[in-house]
Every structure is written in structure tokens, then in C-alpha cells.
Amino acid sequence: MKKNSNLLSKIYQKFSSLVSLSVASICLLWTQVSHAAEPTPWQWYFQSPATPVMEQIIEFHNLMFFVEVGIVLLVLGLMVYIVVKFNSKANPEPTKTTHNTALEVLWTVIPIVILIVFAVPSMKLLFFMEKAQNPEMTLKVTGNQWYWSYQYPDNGNFEFDSNIIPDEDIKPGQRRLLEVDNQVVLPVNTEIKVLLTARDVMHNWAVPAFGIKMDTIPGRINETWVKVTKIGTYYGQCSELCGVAHSRMPIAVKVVSKEDFKKWLKKAKSEFASSDDNEVLKLAQFKKSK
Numbered sequence: 001m002k003k004n005s006n007l008l009s010k011i012y013q014k015f016s017s018l019v020s021l022s023v024a025s026i027c028l029l030w031t032q033v034s035h036a037a038e039p040t041p042w043q044w045y046f047q048s049p050a051t052p053v054m055e056q057i058i059e060f061h062n063l064m065f066f067v068e069v070g071i072v073l074l075v076l077g078l079m080v081y082i083v084v085k086f087n088s089k090a091n092p093e094p095t096k097t098t099h100n101t102a103l104e105v106l107w108t109v110i111p112i113v114i115l116i117v118f119a120v121p122s123m124k125l126l127f128f129m130e131k132a133q134n135p136e137m138t139l140k141v142t143g144n145q146w147y148w149s150y151q152y153p154d155n156g157n158f159e160f161d162s163n164i165i166p167d168e169d170i171k172p173g174q175r176r177l178l179e180v181d182n183q184v185v186l187p188v189n190t191e192i193k194v195l196l197t198a199r200d201v202m203h204n205w206a207v208p209a210f211g212i213k214m215d216t217i218p219g220r221i222n223e224t225w226v227k228v229t230k231i232g233t234y235y236g237q238c239s240e241l242c243g244v245a246h247s248r249m250p251i252a253v254k255v256v257s258k259e260d261f262k263k264w265l266k267k268a269k270s271e272f273a274s275s276d277d278n279e280v281l282k283l284a285q286f287k288k289s290k
């Protein structure tokens with residue numbers, strides 16, 4: 001008997017240390033995740049939100065999640081109750097009941113109420129995500145096989161390409177498969193209209209910290225918006241299977257202060273020749289060749 005209780009206490013000790021260890025590691029993961037603007041190893045929750053849209057998406061997720069856990073537990077509880085209470089041994093003579101009006105009304109009405117509870121904030125969020133109310137500037141994103149082009153139509157209309165940095169050129173501290181040669185630069189706390197399209201096949205511009213995952217479609221312009229509230233660098237990836245190098249067209253967005261953005265604009269305008277000039281040049285060449 002004594003031996004038995006010893007064994008039990010040993011098992012209990014093992015178990016409790018395991019529980020405290022896993023709680024500690026979950027807490028650690030949580031704090032790590034909450035400061036990241038990029039995916040982290042063993043990540044299991046959202047990246048830290050950087051826009052009002054992503055904050056609301058997480059809030060909506062949490063509302064849904066807890067209601068859904070409640071539903072799962074209720075259904076599981078009912079099933080366990082039925083299995084225990086109404087199996088052929090415990091209940092050899094089943095009742096002949098086929099209808100119960102009150103119950104049937106209840107199990108129709110309650111799910112409808114739950115769906116309405118979800119639908120109202122869901123629609124609100126969809127409308128909030130759709131369009132910028134007072135956009136201060138525009139960014140045009142174009143998907144190509146296999147890189148992104150970024151254009152600033154109301155800031156000099158220059159355009160540049162953003163290509164992945166291949167594994168062999170990655171420096172220590174840089175993120176493999178996420179780093180690009182030319183990052184998109186955006187000002188902080190600015191409502192930015194984002195127009196998205198593609199030159200060849202469908203791509204998808206997805207940045208988790210912004211709550212954006214928008215298809216870019218050839219011949220069509222999609223619209224969304226972003227207002228980043230924290231300075232930092234944010235990473236994303238193409239999220240529409242677009243060909244052999246689909247995994248090698250990452251997105252890196254550098255969000256800077258408004259003053260730094262103005263400085264960058266000056267530099268960028270001279271570095272990346274305005275695409276207006278390019279159009280004129282192309283037209284001139286076209287006329288000449290005719």
C-alpha cells in the first residue's frame with residue numbers, strides 16, 4: 001500500500017512539474033509573439049496588430065472563439081451524457097417519444113441568435129476594412145512573377161521593384177525568405193489607400209500585422225487601406241499560388257515617422273526615375289520606330 005502511494009505521489013509530482021513547465025512556456029511564447037511584426041518559431045497566435053483593422057480582427061476572433069468553445073463543450077457534454085445515461089445496459093427500454101415542440105423551437109432559435117450575434121460585428125468589420133474614409137496618400141501594389149512593384153502615384157509617381165534577397169546573400173540578423181532589396185516605405189499614423197493589381201497571374205498581398213490579405217488580379221484594381229500606428233518593419237508573403245517561385249516574393253514594409261518619410265521620398269524620387277518620364281520615353285521610342 002505504501003509503495004502504491006509513493007508511486008502515486010511521484011506521478012503527481014511529474015505531472016505538476018509538466019503542467020507548470022507548459023504554462024511557463026505558453027507565457028513565454030505569448031510575450032514573444034506580442035512584440036513581433038514577423039512570424040516567430042512555434043508561433044500559435046496572431047502577430048502583434050499594427051493597424052486598427054487588425055486590432056478589430058483579433059477582437060472579433062476572440063468573441064467568436066469563446067462562443068465556439070462554449071458550443072463545443074455543450075455538445076460534447078450532451079453526447080457524453082447520452083452515451084452514459086442511455087446506452088442499452090443503463091436504459092434497456094427506450095421511450096417512444098418522437099416530438100418535443102419546446103425543445104425543437106429552442107434548438108432552432110438559439111443558433112439563429114448566435115448567428116445574429118456573429119453577423120452584426122462581422123458586417124461592421126467588413127465595411128470598416130473595405131475603404132479608407134479620408135485617405136492622405138495612395139500606394140499602388142503590383143504583383144509580378146515573382147516580385148512586387150510599388151508605385152507612389154501622388155508622391156512623384158515613381159515606381160520600383162522589390163525582390164527577395166537570396167539565401168546566399170542573407171546577412172546575420174536578416175530573415176531568410178522574408179528580406180527584400182527595396183522595402184516599401186510608408187509614413188506612420190497616415191491613412192493610406194492601397195490599390196492592388198497584377199501584371200501576369202494572380203498574386204496576393206498579405207501582411208498579417210496589418211490585417212491585409214488581398215488578391216492582386218491582372219486587369220483589375222482591388223482597393224484596401226492601411227493606417228499603421230507603430231513605427232517598425234513588417235513582413236508578409238504572397239498568398240496566392242502564382243507559380244514556381246511563389247514562396248520567393250516576400251513583402252517587407254518599413255514604417256517610419258512622417259519626417260523620415262519625406263526625407264525618403266526625396267531620395268527615392270531621384271533614385272527611382274518617375275514612371276511618367278518612362279511612359280514619355282516609351283511613347284517617343286514607339287513613334288520613332290514607326
Ligand SMILES: [Cu+2]
Nearest residue numbers: 203204238242
Ligand atoms: Cu505571387
